[in-house]
Amino acid sequence: MRKLLCAFAGALSLIGGVVSCQSDEEIKRQKYITEGILLYQNYCANCHQPKGQGLAALYPPIANSDYLQHKDSVICLIRYGMQGPVVVNGKTYNRVMPAQPQLSDLEVAELVTYIYNEWGKETQLTGLNTVKSQLEKCRPKN
Amino acid sequence: MKVSIIPASFWQPLKVSLLAASLLSFVFACNSPGDKLPVLGEKEAVTRTVDGKTVTDSVAHQIPDFAFVDQYNDTITAKTVAGKIYVADFFFTSCPTICPKMKVQLKRVYEKYKGNSDVMLLSHSIDPRHDSVSVLNEFAANLGVTGKQWLFLTGDRDKMYDIGQNSYMVTAQEDSSVPGGVVHSGAFILVDKDRRIRGIYDGTTAAGTDKLMNDIDRLLAEYKA
Numbered sequence: 001m002r003k004l005l006c007a008f009a010g011a012l013s014l015i016g017g018v019v020s021c022q023s024d025e026e027i028k029r030q031k032y033i034t035e036g037i038l039l040y041q042n043y044c045a046n047c048h049q050p051k052g053q054g055l056a057a058l059y060p061p062i063a064n065s066d067y068l069q070h071k072d073s074v075i076c077l078i079r080y081g082m083q084g085p086v087v088v089n090g091k092t093y094n095r096v097m098p099a100q101p102q103l104s105d106l107e108v109a110e111l112v113t114y115i116y117n118e119w120g121k122e123t124q125l126t127g128l129n130t131v132k133s134q135l136e137k138c139r140p141k142n
Numbered sequence: 143m144k145v146s147i148i149p150a151s152f153w154q155p156l157k158v159s160l161l162a163a164s165l166l167s168f169v170f171a172c173n174s175p176g177d178k179l180p181v182l183g184e185k186e187a188v189t190r191t192v193d194g195k196t197v198t199d200s201v202a203h204q205i206p207d208f209a210f211v212d213q214y215n216d217t218i219t220a221k222t223v224a225g226k227i228y229v230a231d232f233f234f235t236s237c238p239t240i241c242p243k244m245k246v247q248l249k250r251v252y253e254k255y256k257g258n259s260d261v262m263l264l265s266h267s268i269d270p271r272h273d274s275v276s277v278l279n280e281f282a283a284n285l286g287v288t289g290k291q292w293l294f295l296t297g298d299r300d301k302m303y304d305i306g307q308n309s310y311m312v313t314a315q316e317d318s319s320v321p322g323g324v325v326h327s328g329a330f331i332l333v334d335k336d337r338r339i340r341g342i343y344d345g346t347t348a349a350g351t352d353k354l355m356n357d358i359d360r361l362l363a364e365y366k367a
Contacts, residue, residue: 046242055242056249057284095284098238
């Protein structure tokens with residue numbers, strides 16, 4: 001009986017630990033999203049529009065966009081911009097997307113987290129380390 | 143110089159006179175709903191000789207004749223807008239800041255007055271070196287604009303800046319102190335059939351554009367009365 005109680009208490013504290021860990025993670029995710037919304041409004045919404053719907057055949061949508069499956073590329077183009085034709089949901093778009101070199105790695109992570117939580121059906125954050133290592137890979141060499 | 147990025151200072155610079163003018167129009171609009179729209183701009187003194195006497199009249203500010211080229215490579219002059227009211231604005235195709243906002247708003251105006259032969263829209267490129275006829279043609283098509291009611295104009299850069307600054311009273315100039323190298327205002331300018339400015343609106347907001355469309359209706363009604 002004693003053993004059982006002990007095991008029970010142990011299990012409880014384990015669950016408690018996991019739960020509190022998750023809520024820390026959840027708080028961080030909410031923070032990223034909150035910052036991400038502001039960044040999106042400042043740097044993205046003019047062209048891609050406040051609800052991510054894009055603008056006619058000029059600027060592609062982010063909401064319901066099949067391009068979101070290329071997350072590595074999304075991380076890179078937020079910082080370094082993009083040129084040349086791109087196909088989104090079967091339609092070709094061809095306008096220069098300006099680079100945003102002033103965005104920090106953290107800001108890119110916040111933006112990506114917001115975009116993927118809002119339109120990519122994700123429920124976790126895209127962490128700073130993921131973004132940092134990806135940005136290192138696509139940094140233009142010169 | 144290649145223009146690709148436009149700074150936050152984009153928003154800022156409407157000239158004081160413009161501010162005063164729009165303030166005036168606001169006051170007028172509040173005081174006398176349903177009445178005629180005001181004629182904006184400083185009056186110009188014109189001196190002429192009548193019966194051997196020198197007479198000086200004050201004449202309302204008027205958009206002078208101009209000559210630019212549109213997205214179909216046609217020459218567009220004051221004759222093109224003769225007998226029409228039109229909305230003018232300034233933009234450039236590679237601008238990522240307020241221009242897309244303005245184009246979203248102006249597209250609403252376009253959709254509302256599509257097919258109304260009394261109304262035209264003239265969007266002047268302030269980056270005419272990049273915005274060639276073919277660039278403008280593709281831009282208009284991608285925006286979903288067809289026909290000749292909404293024209294995208296390119297041409298001599300100095301003349302473009304001059305007509306912006308001195309005739310439409312909006313800021314449009316190169317400024318090497320800002321990151322993109324060009325500043326311009328986000329204004330829509332409503333011009334009547336005598337090429338007189340009747341209203342200036344914030345083209346970056348839905349509210350400003352709603353007021354423009356309301357005033358277009360009022361101006362059209364003036365000509366019906």
